[in-house]
Amino acid sequence: MNNPYLPEIAIVKEIIQETHNIKTFRLVFKDPDKMEQCVFEPGQVGQLSVFGTGESTFVINSPPTQKEYLQFSVMRAGEVTTKLHSLKVGDQIGVRAPLGNCFPYEAMKGKDIIIVGGGIGMAPLRTLLLYLLDNRQDYGEIKVIYGARSPEDLCFTYEFEQWRQKGADLVLTVDKEFPGWTERVGFVPAVLAEEAPAPMNRVAITCGPPIMIKFVLKGLKELDFADEQIITTLEKRMKCGIGLCGRCNIGTKYVCVDGPVFTQAELNELPAEL
Amino acid sequence: MVMGDLKFCPKEGLSRWVEELSREHTVLVPQQAGDAVEFLPFAEGSELSLDRQPTAPPKKSVFPQTETLMRFEYQKDPEHPDRQTLQIKETLPGKEKTVILGCRPCGARGFSVFDPVFGQGEYLDPYYQARREHTVFVSLACRHPENTCFCNWVGGGPADSAGSDVLMLPAGGGYVLRPVTDQGRQIVEVGGFEDASPEQQTEADRLAEEAAENLSPAPELEEVPDKLFELFENLDFWELMAAKCISCGACTYLCPTCYCFNISDEYSGLQGKRIRTWDNCMSNLFTHEASGHNPRPTKAQRLRNRVGHKFSYYPKLHEQVFACCGCGRCIKSCPMSVDIREIVLSAKEYADE
Numbered sequence: 001m002n003n004p005y006l007p008e009i010a011i012v013k014e015i016i017q018e019t020h021n022i023k024t025f026r027l028v029f030k031d032p033d034k035m036e037q038c039v040f041e042p043g044q045v046g047q048l049s050v051f052g053t054g055e056s057t058f059v060i061n062s063p064p065t066q067k068e069y070l071q072f073s074v075m076r077a078g079e080v081t082t083k084l085h086s087l088k089v090g091d092q093i094g095v096r097a098p099l100g101n102c103f104p105y106e107a108m109k110g111k112d113i114i115i116v117g118g119g120i121g122m123a124p125l126r127t128l129l130l131y132l133l134d135n136r137q138d139y140g141e142i143k144v145i146y147g148a149r150s151p152e153d154l155c156f157t158y159e160f161e162q163w164r165q166k167g168a169d170l171v172l173t174v175d176k177e178f179p180g181w182t183e184r185v186g187f188v189p190a191v192l193a194e195e196a197p198a199p200m201n202r203v204a205i206t207c208g209p210p211i212m213i214k215f216v217l218k219g220l221k222e223l224d225f226a227d228e229q230i231i232t233t234l235e236k237r238m239k240c241g242i243g244l245c246g247r248c249n250i251g252t253k254y255v256c257v258d259g260p261v262f263t264q265a266e267l268n269e270l271p272a273e274l
Numbered sequence: 275m276v277m278g279d280l281k282f283c284p285k286e287g288l289s290r291w292v293e294e295l296s297r298e299h300t301v302l303v304p305q306q307a308g309d310a311v312e313f314l315p316f317a318e319g320s321e322l323s324l325d326r327q328p329t330a331p332p333k334k335s336v337f338p339q340t341e342t343l344m345r346f347e348y349q350k351d352p353e354h355p356d357r358q359t360l361q362i363k364e365t366l367p368g369k370e371k372t373v374i375l376g377c378r379p380c381g382a383r384g385f386s387v388f389d390p391v392f393g394q395g396e397y398l399d400p401y402y403q404a405r406r407e408h409t410v411f412v413s414l415a416c417r418h419p420e421n422t423c424f425c426n427w428v429g430g431g432p433a434d435s436a437g438s439d440v441l442m443l444p445a446g447g448g449y450v451l452r453p454v455t456d457q458g459r460q461i462v463e464v465g466g467f468e469d470a471s472p473e474q475q476t477e478a479d480r481l482a483e484e485a486a487e488n489l490s491p492a493p494e495l496e497e498v499p500d501k502l503f504e505l506f507e508n509l510d511f512w513e514l515m516a517a518k519c520i521s522c523g524a525c526t527y528l529c530p531t532c533y534c535f536n537i538s539d540e541y542s543g544l545q546g547k548r549i550r551t552w553d554n555c556m557s558n559l560f561t562h563e564a565s566g567h568n569p570r571p572t573k574a575q576r577l578r579n580r581v582g583h584k585f586s587y588y589p590k591l592h593e594q595v596f597a598c599c600g601c602g603r604c605i606k607s608c609p610m611s612v613d614i615r616e617i618v619l620s621a622k623e624y625a626d627e
Contacts, residue, residue: 004397005343005537005548009360051346051360051548052541056564078564092360210567237563239537242397245553246534247561249579250569251503252587257396271506273569273579 004242007049007094008034012087013069018155019148021076022120023085026062026069027095038097040064042105042131043124043233043261046097047241048072048084056080057238057256060097061123063130070097073123073155099241101261103128103205103231112140114197116216118147118188118208122155124233124260125207133166143197147173147188147212151181171195189215192223199225207233210274217264230264234274250274279459281467282474284448291465292316292375299371299410302335304328313374324376324414327423331381331530331601332374336405337388339527340551341367343401343537348544358544365547367404373461375412380425380601382411382437384530387599390592391533401550410457413438414449415482419489422602424615426492430600432485443478445470450478493619495585495596502586502621511624512574515581515617518610521573523554525604525612531584531597534560555580581617 014026025048029035042063049055056078062071076085087093105128113132117125125144132139144163148154151174164170173184173191184191188208197204204225206216213232220230236248236255243257251271253259267274283291293316295301302313303322310329314320342365348358374382385406392402416423416432425431435441439458442449450470453459470478505511526532536553540546553560556576562568570576588597598614605613 002398003364003366003400006364007362009362049548051348051362052539052546054539055537081564088356090354090357092358094360094362235563236569237561239535239553243395244391244397244399244533244535245537246555246583247553249583249587251506251582252590271503271582273506273575 004096005240007047007055007096009092010070010095012089012091012093015087015089018073019153022073022155023076024061024071024073024155025084025087026071027093028069029095030092035067038070040098041102042127043100043102044098045100045241045256045260046070046072046095047099047238048074048080049094049096050080050083050087051094053083054080055094055096055239057099057235057241059124059127059233059260061127063127063134065131065134070095073120073126075120096241100256100259103131103233103261104263105131108132108203109138110140110201112197112202113142114195114202114204115142115144115146116188116192116204116206116208117144118212119149119153120155121206121208121212122146123207125205126156128205129163129168133163133168136167140201141169142167143169143171143195145171145173145188145191145195147175147191147208149175151178187215188212189219192216192219196223199223199229203229203231205231227265227268228263232262232264232267233260234262235260279453280470280475281451281462281465282446282448282470283442283451283465283467287448287465287467288322291467292322293318294464295373295375295461299373301373301375302332304376313377316375322376327378327416327420327601327603328376328381329603330528331384331603332377332411333381333384333530335372335374336385336409337402337533337552340549341401342547343550345547346539346541346545350544366400367408369404369408372405372409373412374409376414376442377411378416378601379413379432379434379436379438379441380423380430380599381530382413383425383430383434383599384437384601385411386437387531387588387592387595387597388533410439410461411437412440412442412458412461414442415444415478415485417444417481417485419485420602420606422605423489423600424492424602425600426486426489427495427615427618428596428598428600431482432489433482444481445478446474448474450474452478493622495618495622498618498622499586499589499594501624502582505621505624506578506582508624509574511620512578513572515620516572516574516577516612519556519573519577519612520610521556521558521576522609523556524607524609525614526554526556526580527552528603528607530599530601530603555583577612577617581614581621584614585618585621
């Protein structure tokens with residue numbers, strides 16, 4: 001019987017220091033067959049194990065169209081993430097992936113897209129964005145609003161030009177003026193209001209700190225987006241990642257298997273316990 | 275029921291049967307251990323304590339309080355002294371048969387709540403399944419329900435067979451043995467018992483009925499799952515219900531249907547193990563995230579989730595079955611006498627108004 005608790009061993013191939021507290025890890029399975037067989041969808045997550053410290057859940061933030069490695073961006077916050085940040089290239093860790101559901105990229109075909117991300121919340125959105133850009137002809141306008149506290153807190157800066165070249169309308173913002181910063185200034189919800197994307201035939205996908213999400217949702221409602229058009233991806237404390245250990249539920253739904261991706265319409269059906 | 279399926283075990287024949295079973299199985303029987311009655315392995319001279327409900331249910335026989343999921347080892351790479359390779363070794367339970375004899379029907383029923391979660395979903399739990407498959411439950415029907423017993427509220431009863439392989443029904447100065455599963459039938463065969471006489475069968479049925487009559491009448495709970503859902507945002511209600519709770523978790527550890535668990539690593543030097551341990555949803559840390567955010571920061575929110583899971587979420591997900599077997603241990607063992615029956619009834623009545 002397949003043991004869903006047993007991680008595969010993966011090797012750290014590359015580490016990118018994104019910001020002072022965020023690192024991106026590119027991992028390959030030790031067994032090349034496993035790498036070959038690893039099939040996942042944009043938005044699915046994985047459990048990373050540093051044996052001796054523990055296991056935590058992170059979104060796979062490379063797109064399925066990219067086969068050479070699995071990428072995870074990790075913000076240093078607790079024990080496991082601190083340990084992950086101490087890894088070196090060549091170190092071995094455990095990976096259980098893919099887990100959970102994915103962004104409804106099929107249902108989004110033919111539509112305009114507005115992606116609204118803040119801070120480390122850009123990690124899951126990057127997966128979706130790269131997938132959409134790799135299938136550019138299937139989607140309408142792709143606008144991305146991405147904000148952070150300061151220019152130094154933005155991740156994936158080395159990719160911005162590429163995103164734009166592949167057809168994303170990228171709007172960058174930071175909370176206040178910084179010397180040398182030539183893009184937008186202001187909180188993400190305020191920039192969303194300025195950009196005012198029309199809801200007609202459009203899907204909004206948002207992820208970021210809870211306070212940002214709260215005001216982005218409010219902003220989208222003011223722009224007349226219906227709850228079915230709003231998609232977010234949730235985070236909860238998880239252990240098993242397979243719907244058994246009983247801590248990530250919101251009422252009858254387990255974020256690890258029924259999520260992490262939900263529409264606002266789906267969340268409205270659940271108890272308010274985010 | 276096939277003719278001859280019911281056997282009779284005289285009182286003095288019980289130890290001999292258990293002894294016989296213990297030759298090829300680990301047999302766990304309720305035994306007095308200090309103030310508690312615990313399920314302990316039967317050894318020669320062990321005395322069975324069958325007169326009262328065991329202090330803890332037989333949950334840990336299939337779902338141990340702590341179990342090793344895997345072992346890991348780092349090895350230094352001789353070519354690159356600063357680098358370590360990793361090895362992981364799965365540690366599945368062995369295939370030895372275990373017999374639990376003398377648990378109450380509610381204790382065995384607990385596993386019928388576990389089964390859909392650990393053995394029938396998208397992900398199967400190989401540790402649980404291995405133990406469950408190799409464990410046989412011989413349950414003793416209750417003659418004298420306690421005043422904390424409410425198995426009849428949640429679909430059980432003093433002679434309920436859900437989750438059991440054999441039922442032992444007191445009668446005629448011994449026990450009528452009623453096999454429920456094939457595994458149970460094989461266990462009964464080991465005893466080489468005579469068929470139960472029609473008189474013994476009638477008496478067994480009569481005593482089971484009497485026991486059922488001694489329980490307080492069961493209220494209608496059909497609407498409770500929806501009513502609890504409606505009450506979710508009524509935090510005043512939950513604060514009132516949780517006022518006495520001290521978040522100690524005794525209720526969760528003694529519950530035959532509580533299955534929440536934690537996974538953590540223990541290690542020394544370059545080796546260690548990943549273990550699974552029972553967890554406690556009444557603890558503040560249960561859902562506490564590394565960012566500092568906690569979706570259930572107060573005891574009212576945690577109690578709401580525990581009662582909600584048992585009487586609303588679980589039944590909505592699993593064919594209207596409550597994730598409670600009515601054993602009453604949470605009531606008996608609560609240092610503050612929080613009574614889940616009162617909470618369920620208050621919810622039912624609150625929504626009725």
